Amino acid sequence: MGKPEILVTPTSVADIAPLIDAGADAFVIGEQRYGLRLAGEFSRTDVKEAIEIAHSKGKKVYVEMNAIFHNEMVEHLADYIRFLQDANADAIIFGDPAVLMVARETAPNMKLHWSTETTGTNWYTCNYWGRKGSKRAVLAREISMDACIEMKEHAEVEMEVQIHGMTTMFxxxxxxxxxxxxxxxxxxxxxxxxxxxxxxxxxxxxxxxxxxxxxxxxxxxMSPNDICMIDELLELVEAGIDSFKIDGLLKTPDYMIAVTKLYRKAIDLCVENPDQYEDEKDELLEKIEEIQPENRPLDTGFFFKETVY
Structure with missing residues (x-):
């Protein structure tokens, strides 16, 4: 059984090294003009520095270009994609097909992750974008645990699932x-x-x-509650989900470091000693509850309940 990646969202370059020490495997960063709901704003200089730090520790950096682009922004895509290629970004996260098309022309070897927040709800759609050039699909936050596992069984691409943090409602x-x-x-x-x-x-x-x-x-x-799956990870790990995202939007660096450490322990136990994970998972949940902001209750999102439209 392979270990899923722990993917986190830092607020600044200063967060990268501490989060690596906490157990993070990869990072999502970017500029607001190209990426949606970033935990922090990363200039081009910041992006290069973050990539250098992460790569020096054998970790990865993915850059978000998943905004909704209007005509006036299209002409800027090629230049930014070329910059990301030169900076050795490990992947671009996109939702707009314009990014995929421009990337094919300007950086055909750039790895792409397809993410539209709401439409990654079946394996056919994920595989469609995979055949267009995407190496990973980011699953919608509104689908159940069973649906995630079923999609992984039929996937031709990597699968990313959010396991902690707030989600977008509108x-x-x-x-x-x-x-x-x-x-x-x-x-x-x-x-x-x-x-x-x-x-x-x-x-x-x-x-x-x-x-x-x-x-x-x-x-x-954003949602009134935070997803927390630290005590419900085993099925997702056993299913082979490739990446677990901890979203740090509107969270402090200290909170993200503490939560990442706890998920690192949980995931390692799931892979190396599932029985011990079952014994300790309630304690891990309690430790997150201790540091959770009072106004952000924890729940399991839509993993175990039906989405009502």
Whole structure:
């Protein structure tokens, strides 16, 4: 049984080395103008430095280019892809077919990971993009454990699954989407409305707070809970899922280091001593609960429940 990759999202170059020490195998970084919902902004200089640090330790760096690109951005894609090739990025994460087409022309040997957040829901679609040139498919966060395992059984590409962190509920290219809710009669109120950070939609009826994350790509409304699968990993590991993502969006570096250490231990136990993992998994969950922010309850996302549309 192979070990799945632990993929994390650093906030800055300074996070790379500590996260490697914590057990991370790979990193997702990028610039806001090309990537969606990045944990931190990485300039071209930062990207090069992050890749150099990671490669010196035998780790990988994937750069996000999964934004929704309009005409005015298309002309910039080739230059950025050439830069990533020269910087020795290990892969580009894309959703827009324009990235794939430009990459074929400018960097045909560049590894590509297909990620659209919501449409990786069946193996035919994943294999379709694989046959177009993608080496990995990032599965949607709304599918069940059984569906993930079934997709891996039929996959012609690597499979990546998010196992920890918040997920996206809604994205709009427009800024400050909360205005819409206020206009509709204040069904949801905006908390910290005048701040650039720490904004949220407050649903009084359900008692939920939905973080609002804004970047140059628009407004993103995030889940009120964080996924945590540290005590439910064994089936995914045994199924051969290739990469487990820990999303650090709106999380502190210290939190990410602590969580990465715990998942490193959990995954190593799943591979090397499954019985010991079963004995210790509850304790691992308790340790995450101890450091979890009070306003971010943990759950298992949609892994064990039906998605209701």
């Amino acid at each position: 994205q709009s290219k427009r800024s400050l989407l909360g205005n819409y809710f206020e206009y509709q009669g204040k069904v949801m109120e905006i908390g910290n409305r005048k701040l650039e950070k720490d904004m949220f939609l407050y649903d009084k009826e359900r008692g939920n707070k939905y973080p609002i994350f804004e970047d140059i790509n628009g407004t993103h409304i």
